Amino acid sequence: xxxxxxxxxxxxxxxxxxxxxxxxxxxxxxxxxxxxxxxxxxxxxxxxxxxxxxxxxxxxxxxxxxxxxxxxxxxxxxxxxxxxxxxxxxxxxxxxxxxxxxxxxxxxxxxxxxxxxxxxxxxxxxxxxxxxxxxxxxxxxxxxxxxxxxxxxxxxxxxxxxxxxxxxxxxxxxxxxxxxxxxxxxxxxxxxxxxxxxxxxxxxxxxxxxxxxxxxxxxxxxxxxxxxxxxxxxxxxxxxxxxxxxxxxxxxxxxxxxxxxxxxxxxxxxxxxxxxxxxxxxxxxxxxxxxxxxxxxxxxxxxxxxxxxxxxxxxxxxxxxxxxx
Numbered sequence: 001x002x003x004x005x006x007x008x009x010x011x012x013x014x015x016x017x018x019x020x021x022x023x024x025x026x027x028x029x030x031x032x033x034x035x036x037x038x039x040x041x042x043x044x045x046x047x048x049x050x051x052x053x054x055x056x057x058x059x060x061x062x063x064x065x066x067x068x069x070x071x072x073x074x075x076x077x078x079x080x081x082x083x084x085x086x087x088x089x090x091x092x093x094x095x096x097x098x099x100x101x102x103x104x105x106x107x108x109x110x111x112x113x114x115x116x117x118x119x120x121x122x123x124x125x126x127x128x129x130x131x132x133x134x135x136x137x138x139x140x141x142x143x144x145x146x147x148x149x150x151x152x153x154x155x156x157x158x159x160x161x162x163x164x165x166x167x168x169x170x171x172x173x174x175x176x177x178x179x180x181x182x183x184x185x186x187x188x189x190x191x192x193x194x195x196x197x198x199x200x201x202x203x204x205x206x207x208x209x210x211x212x213x214x215x216x217x218x219x220x221x222x223x224x225x226x227x228x229x230x231x232x233x234x235x236x237x238x239x240x241x242x243x244x245x246x247x248x249x250x251x252x253x254x255x256x257x258x259x260x261x262x263x264x265x266x267x268x269x270x271x272x273x274x275x276x277x278x279x280x281x282x283x284x285x286x287x288x289x290x291x292x293x294x295x296x297x298x299x300x301x302x303x304x305x306x307x308x309x310x311x312x313x314x315x316x317x318x319x320x321x322x323x324x325x
Contacts, residue, residue, distance in 0.1 A: 005146075006142040006145050007145075009142070009148075010145045011257070011261060012254075013148050014217075015254045016149075016153060016156045016250075016254075017152060017217065018233070018234065018237060018257055019156055019237075019253040019254065020156050020210035020213065021043060021207050021234050022234050022237045022238050022250070022252065022253045023206055023246060023250070024042075024204065024205075024207040025203065025238050026163075026238055026243065026245070026248075027163060027166075027199055028199060029243060030243040031176060031199065031244060032178065032179055032195075032200075033178070034203075035097070035099050035100045035103075036099075036103045037103055037107075037235070038103030038104050038105070038106045038108075038231070039231055039234055040111070040227065040228065041110035042110075042208050043207050043210060043211035043230065044114055045076070045083050045110060045208050046076035046077070046207065046208025046210065046211030046215075047076070047211035047214060047215040047221045047225070047226075048121055048215075049072070049075050049208070050069075050072035050211075050212035050215055051063075051130050051221055052065070053071060053072040053075045054067050054068070054069055055127060055129055055131070060119075060122075061118070061119050061121070061127075072212060072216070073209060073213070073216075076209055076211065076212035077208055078205070081208070082201075083204060083208075084201045084203065084207075085200065085201035087106055088200035092193055092196045092197060093193070104231075107228070110226070111223055111226055111227070121223075122222075124222065126222030127220070127222075128219070128220045130215050130216055130219045130221065132148075132216055132217065133147065133151055134147040134148065148217055151213075155209070159206055160246055160247075160250065166202075167246070171198075175196075175199055178190070178195060178196065211226075233256065236252075236256050236287055237249070237253040237257075238301075239291065239301060240255060240256055240290070241253065241255070242300055242304030243304060245304060247303050248301055248302055248304060251303060252301065252302065256287060260283055263283045263287075
């Protein structure tokens with residue numbers, strides 16, 4: 001029973017870290033309409049920034065300042081927000097698929113730098129010995145996982161409440177107006193590029209914070225942690241939960257991660273060890289099937305708004321036909 005509770009805390013901690021990434025994406029796409037498929041790059045920036053600020057000194061690479069964990073998290077948000085703002089200034093004049101290609105290129109560049117800049121990032125060997133909150137409780141897995149769950153829950157709740165307030169503020173209403181009808185918003189004197197850069201920067205800072213939390217929760221990071229599969233997972237989480245809904249971002253993250261972890265555990269039981277590498281692709285199949293089922297039942301996601309039905313559609317057609325005759 002104790003092991004089950006410990007695993008539940010570990011599962012929820014990981015799911016809430018994904019929720020934080022999804023909240024950042026929801027601000028960019030669900031609220032503002034910015035098609036970012038390079039979010040793995042901003043998560044990686046946050047993870048490596050916090051790791052370099054908080055790890056002990058290492059003669060093999062730069063960084064290793066040994067600063068407190070909170071300073072690492074704040075530094076990750078700052079660097080991630082600046083990187084997202086610079087990316088936004090350079091790319092937000094593009095639209096839809098062109099913006100997606102550009103942001104994907106940014107993520108690839110970040111991943112390649114992490115892989116090859118060995119003096120800074122440790123290269124393919126990554127960075128270890130990242131300090132973990134409540135590291136002294138590591139010998140007691142239950143207390144350690146529950147303590148980390150409390151921290152991640154508090155951070156996610158704070159981000160959720162802040163984004164809910166921003167969504168209902170005049171700033172959030174401007175972002176919605178730009179998403180729905182850019183020309184109308186510009187005609188009212190709003191700078192589309194200025195507000196979009198702000199939304200992109202805030203979303204990137206939230207993603208970087210999530211990367212920092214994950215780095216300190218695991219205690220080790222490597223370039224393989226930030227491949228394009230991470231982007232796929234987070235986009236599915238947002239679509240399933242409901243684009244434009246912060247509550248949907250959290251619910252979709254927990255649900256999709258439950259299916260991802262459950263299908264992984266199931267394949268490890270059903271398939272022999274030598275076949276598990278190929279069977280791992282069944283996780284993506286399970287996510288795809290689940291996505292199709294949910295979108296058939298809820299086209300706008302679990303918490304998305306239902307499309308309004310035309311209650312008087314038939315009467316309108318009849319009236320139109322009568323007037324035509």
